[in-house]
Amino acid sequence: MSYYDYGAGSRNGRWRYILAVFVFIVFLVMGGLLASNYRNVGNLVKVVSLVRTQYLYPVSSTQLMDGAIKGLVNSLSDPYSVYLDPKTFSHLQEQIRGSFGGLGILVGVKEQYLTVVRAYQGTPAAREGIREGDVIARIDDRDAKGIDLDTAINLMRGPVGSKVNLGINRQGVPEQLQFTLTREEISVPTVEGRALEGNSIEHIVISQFTERTADEIKEVLAKVKTEKIKGIILDLRDNPGGELNSAVEVAKNFIPKGPIVYIDNRVGREQVYESEGKTIQLPFVVLINGGSASAAEILAGAVKDTGAGVLVGTKTFGKGIVQTVFRLDGGAGLKLTTARYLTPAKNDIHEKGIQPDILVQSQDDRLHDVQLDKAVEILKEKIAIAG
Template sequence: MESKQSFFRGRGGRLFSVLAVLIVIVFLAGGILLATNYKHLGNLVKVVTLVRTQYLQTVDTTQLVDGAIKGMVGSLNDPYSVYLDPKTYAQLHEQIKGSFGGLGILVGIKDQYLTVVRAYKGTPAAKAGIVAGDVITKIDDRDARGIDLETAISLMRGEVGSKVTLTIDRKETTEPLQFTRELIREEISVPTVESQVLPGTAIGYAVVSQFTEHTSEEMKENLAKLQKEQVKGLILDLRDNPGGELIAAVNVAKNFIPKGPIVFIDYRFGRDQEFSSEGRTAQLPLIVLINGGSASAAEILAGAVKDTGAGTLVGVKTFGKGIVQTVFPLDNGAGLKLTTARYLTPNRNDIHEIGIQPDVLVQPEENSVLDVQLDRAVELMKQKIAG
């Protein structure tokens, strides 16, 4: 029987010698000094060799490479930097475009739990009875506790007509609920801006649920509709808006922010970037509703409104995500979402892990059907209009 030593010197040895050379090239290209890291590099090669030659099951090289990349990105301890396998990468683009095959729910991470922010009317999720505040603990057989957002979204989406099972924790119940009926994926095209004139008032009310490629155009359409109805003030609801595209948030902000900066992007490398407004196009008194679920791109808009005095923020402190991710395409359809910059408000405030404080603090009432934050915003808007 051939010895392990001769095997390592043979085919396996040649394979991993090539692998070692490739790893060395990658490390050199990244500017890492092998003189101080050769032991770790050697361990990497040894582990790959041992897995390929000693592990009980056959392991595909692609699986090992993907695992190495995920581990590298995971070592950053940055929950917003994620390796995206081809399926997840494609679904991220679908989410940005605002049309996809899925269940019709908007989700976010709250206290490290995957939480439903909204179930859109008429979608499979809404028909099954899923509501805002539900905590998703399992997606099919996959434990969803501590899961990153991109992976969760990829698991819930799939081919139109296919089924998915969600296990839900709800405050009002003691036992987990399983939603299996009617959770059949459909083609979902989600509006990101919805508006109305509040009954008995001349106040426009617009909800922005997230920022996608379509949000800016949807905002223009909704503003035009509200202005035709001769509203005298606007309440913009950014509560539980998890963010989205930076450019979409900037373009929405141009409707409300006076001439000057909207946001500064502060990069580690290269020139910093400033996004500015040429002057607000919506000449209406403005109130913006915010809460702990208002994050990222939503905070760009809220921060610009606060710093420029373009409106009044009502609610509670925002989430505090003041960093920017860039999505880089990789080979074979994969991608890398990497934190590449931080953003600063027009007054150059860094709000990461700090959040934005409202101008008018209004705590929500738990277990109440009343929306005291919206009620307070209406009261303040009436004063603005009357004044």
């Protein structure tokens, strides 16, 4: 169904029609709840009428409909369930595919502040000098404090060649730094590997899980097999998650035959994702921290419960619920919490997190990566024992 914004001309008759359609939709959506909530439905209709007739500025029917849908979803008090307008939904799809028009930075929310987790080499953000740990205070004319990630991504991404202004607060710099960046086509690898300790240990960083991640990990592991690597460090620190299927496919390279994760929905129907046991036959350590969330915790939880590797670092974020993305008419979408996941031992980690096997706090000065150092130490011991 299409909705139109009518002018002041013959507004009354047309507006009554739109209002009737709106009420009809409410009746369909609310169903059996109407009997006990008829007063609220009446108030809703009255508020819509008052906004259309008394509000200082004109408001389109589309704007009211979008607001009603957003309000319905927001009433769930679930930060992970979100109504996505067409532009935001398009950006989410780009993120899942792993290619988009943007700046080349990975961001997270830390104490209500949008914080740069990483600026990828060769991208506009890296070339202009944006660094890990920078706090994004403004995006164009929008205050970024308290902003949610979906909105932030929506603001920073856009057509290739367009510009965006960022106000950056940097530790040790008293004044706010101003950057004007030109968006480019960004295809950021989600998996990067580098050799350590005389090429005996491979340090593999997975920054997020997209449709490309499973293929990228296979490429890195294929290289590992040809270079006589003796141990692997799988780095999931500050990995915010991503696609469930992607995390499962990555896990199959490391988790022995059996369950990787259980998915449990509201009616108790359980789905299990399993590994066939075709794993890389090398000792490995997994690095985790408070920024390891969602799909990253699926992999970490499977490693912990099966004992396949050793978890090093700090407790993970604790997001043990699954969102399904639904396509709506007009290019919009709905990201809705539809299930929870359980680890192979059927532990529910939501709002609890996963504890590491070996607790190692990171240092604030970041001069030394003590967590990585510990992982290397553990692997060297395992390699020595294996001979």
